[in-house]
Amino acid sequence: MTNDTFSEKINQFDRFLHNFALRLTQNSEKAKDLVQDTCLRAFRYRDKYQLGTNFKGWIATIMRNTFINNYRKEQKRRVVSEPVEALAYQIETKTFLSNAGEMNMRMQELMQMLDSIGDLYRVPFLMHYRGYEYQEIADKLQLPIGTVKSRIFTARKKLKALLNRAA
Known part of the structure; x- marks a missing residue:
């Protein structure tokens, strides 16, 4: 299938893709992004499409999988950032710090705790907190x-224990 033919085929299902994306995301902007990601992915893997098969089903599967992958990445980022934010709140002993100097001291305490668990x-x-995937960390290290x-699991456990002792 030529690039032009493939593009025409995708254009035939533009309204379907947009409506399907809206049902998945419940957000117009995210739906547009999902349609774009889906079209890019479909174009990248167009050689995997077998002529004569259900194109609509093929591209809908790509969209669903793209949505699921994006959702999982978003959830991982939330899970990773929540424990560290929770650690900062535990250090503050659940009070709001209006004094910037006191907040700096608390952050220094948190950094010292991070230093105390060792580079290992x-x-x-x-790296995981900053958004790296496990595989990226494994490759870099x-x-x-x-x-x-x-x-990473052990680091979280050690930090939690240190925070419980400090509280």
Whole structure:
């Protein structure tokens, strides 16, 4: 199938894709992004489409999988950022710090706690907190992915224990 033919085929299902994306995302802007991501992915993998099969079903599956992957990434980022934010609140002992100097001291305490768990655990933990995927961390640190996951889990456990002692 030529690029032009493939583009025409996608254009035939433009309204369907937009409506399907709206049902998945419940948000107009996110739906537009999802349609764009889907079209890019479909175009990238157009050689995988088998002529004579259900194109609408094929592209709908790509959209659904793209939506699921994006949702999972978003959830991971929330899960990763929540524990660290929760750690900062635990240090504050659940009071609002209006004094910037006091907030700086609390952040220094948190950084000291991070330093105290050692590079072995701190480096993968901070990389994961900054949004790196487990596989990216494993590649950069030249470690097996299971080791990376274990070290991040252990770092969280150690930080939680340190915070409980400090509170």
